[in-house]
Amino acid sequence: MRIPGPEPRADGGVGAVAAAGGLHNYQLRLHAEYGPVVQFQLPGAETAVSVADPVLLEATAHLNSRPERLFEFLDPLFEAGNVQVMAADEHAPWRRLLLSVLAGRPSHERHFAQFTALTTALADRWAGREPVALQKDLTALTLRMICEYALGGDAADPDSVVAAFEEVLTESLGQLYQVPVPGTQKQRAERAAEALAYLRATVDRVVAAHRSGSRTDTSDLIGALVDAGERPARIRDTVMVTMLAAHHTTGVAVSWTLHLLGRHPEVAERVADELDRVLGDRAAPEYADLRRLTYLDMVLKESMRLYPPGPYGARETAEALVLGDYEIPAGATVFYPFWAVHMNPDHWPEPEKFVPERFTPQEAAKRPRLAYIPFGIGPRSCEGAGLAMVKAELVLAVLLKRFRFRPAPGHEVTPIERFVLWAADDIRMIVSPRVPG
Numbered sequence: 001m002r003i004p005g006p007e008p009r010a011d012g013g014v015g016a017v018a019a020a021g022g023l024h025n026y027q028l029r030l031h032a033e034y035g036p037v038v039q040f041q042l043p044g045a046e047t048a049v050s051v052a053d054p055v056l057l058e059a060t061a062h063l064n065s066r067p068e069r070l071f072e073f074l075d076p077l078f079e080a081g082n083v084q085v086m087a088a089d090e091h092a093p094w095r096r097l098l099l100s101v102l103a104g105r106p107s108h109e110r111h112f113a114q115f116t117a118l119t120t121a122l123a124d125r126w127a128g129r130e131p132v133a134l135q136k137d138l139t140a141l142t143l144r145m146i147c148e149y150a151l152g153g154d155a156a157d158p159d160s161v162v163a164a165f166e167e168v169l170t171e172s173l174g175q176l177y178q179v180p181v182p183g184t185q186k187q188r189a190e191r192a193a194e195a196l197a198y199l200r201a202t203v204d205r206v207v208a209a210h211r212s213g214s215r216t217d218t219s220d221l222i223g224a225l226v227d228a229g230e231r232p233a234r235i236r237d238t239v240m241v242t243m244l245a246a247h248h249t250t251g252v253a254v255s256w257t258l259h260l261l262g263r264h265p266e267v268a269e270r271v272a273d274e275l276d277r278v279l280g281d282r283a284a285p286e287y288a289d290l291r292r293l294t295y296l297d298m299v300l301k302e303s304m305r306l307y308p309p310g311p312y313g314a315r316e317t318a319e320a321l322v323l324g325d326y327e328i329p330a331g332a333t334v335f336y337p338f339w340a341v342h343m344n345p346d347h348w349p350e351p352e353k354f355v356p357e358r359f360t361p362q363e364a365a366k367r368p369r370l371a372y373i374p375f376g377i378g379p380r381s382c383e384g385a386g387l388a389m390v391k392a393e394l395v396l397a398v399l400l401k402r403f404r405f406r407p408a409p410g411h412e413v414t415p416i417e418r419f420v421l422w423a424a425d426d427i428r429m430i431v432s433p434r435v436p437g
Contacts, residue, residue, distance in 0.1 A: 001325045003049060005030070005039035013041025022417030024311035027052070027337035036344075037326055044069035045314075045333035049323075052340040054347060054370035056324050060334050061370070061378040063315035064088040067333045070314055074244075077168065077196070080233035083241050091379070097228050098221075098238070098383040105287075107219035108390045111149050112287045115391060118144050119398045120284060126431050131408040134258055134427040138395070139251030145391055146246040150221055150239045151206050161202055165243055167195035203236045246384055248420045249309035250391050253374075256307035257300055257396060259413060259427045260354050262405045267356060271296050272434060275401045285397045290390065293397060298359040300392055304374040306354060308338040311421045313376045338373055339421070347371040406430040 009015060020026035027050055030038045036053035045067055051057055071084040086094065101107050122141050126132050140162065147161050171192035183191070203222075210226045221242065225235045261268040274295045279285055285293065313336040321328045328334065343351040347367050348358070357363065364372075375382035382388070399405075407413075408428040416424045 003039040003326045004034040012043050024339050024417050027340045031340045047332040048335050049328050050335040050337050054368040057370040059323050064379045065316040067314055067316045077240050078237040080237050083237050101221050101224045102384045103386045109287050110219040114148050115145050116284045119395050123402055130430045131428040132431050134255040138254050142251040143247035146243050150242045164195035164198045168192050200236050203239050250388050252309045252420045253304055253392050254395050255427050257303035258405045260303050262407045262429055271400055290393050298356040301359045302356040305342040307421050308374045309420050311339045312337050403431045404434045
């Protein structure tokens, strides 16, 4: 059976994506019109099939290749080849190594106190200041967090590392999304090249300080890569992709959560009550406290359902794949529209509503496994998902214990696509002290 979808256009689909306001909005429209499986034109892919049904997604969960052309904009960041499209036989051991560090409790606990200090410093800067630009400040915070994490606190000048990484990212994403960036093309390229060289030199210095066999725990990312015998270029690339994946997504997830809480004060009050009950007079949680903040966890998950930080993923078929009534040919791009999956009314009644109670254990058990996929699926899902949740819940706990957040009057929040699900003119909110209940 022919896969439904719009008629091909001479421009390869670029105009349709632009007219919808970005690829994530385009996917919502496509699935609303054509159903759970849609064939569409995607720049960089000859055949693209988008799947928004979590049951049908199960048939694609084994796919372990990404379409190279869709990720080639990241090539300049890497020296040993783009790790986002690493071949499956090389990717599997690399992934296991990353998971052994990123997903482990020792890794989270080792950095928790520094994460708390960085968050508290931001809260101190926010005190008495309004309105605040959530996404600007929170992505800067989470980049500092992941810089501290990935480099083990060994960077001599963390602020310079943060600035250099932002320079590299601004140039890469500016080209991808045609975002205006100051300076001529030559000047921008020179700035980005200089910043990238600085980052690589910084990582090299940290790597040089690690000697095989010197690690005493399993929480040191660079130490694990050195011990595994990874070549220096791959170690640098891994640090770069860890910083890339972790900083925007966590900062954006926290921003959207505070945005939703500002519009649902009754939910915010319940979160505050839980924080007062669990933390007492303490201004910040200990690592073990996070497991007791069950309602905060539900709020964060519901926020990431409504505003998934990374709005889509993609895989490539090595052979023909049967998907329900359809057959997807070999070499096709299978597109994962996270936002459309999360807004599927068959599994999320009144999907546009903010209802944290969807994530009670009882409600979660009623849904298909892949109805909620903010970190992707299968062997290419995000290795840092556990770390991301720890950081996000910590930041939310510190901020919501101390402040109330209200929407800035007259400020409109419009989601747009900027590699992550961004807000066009940031998310501006009024921050005021709260008195613990």
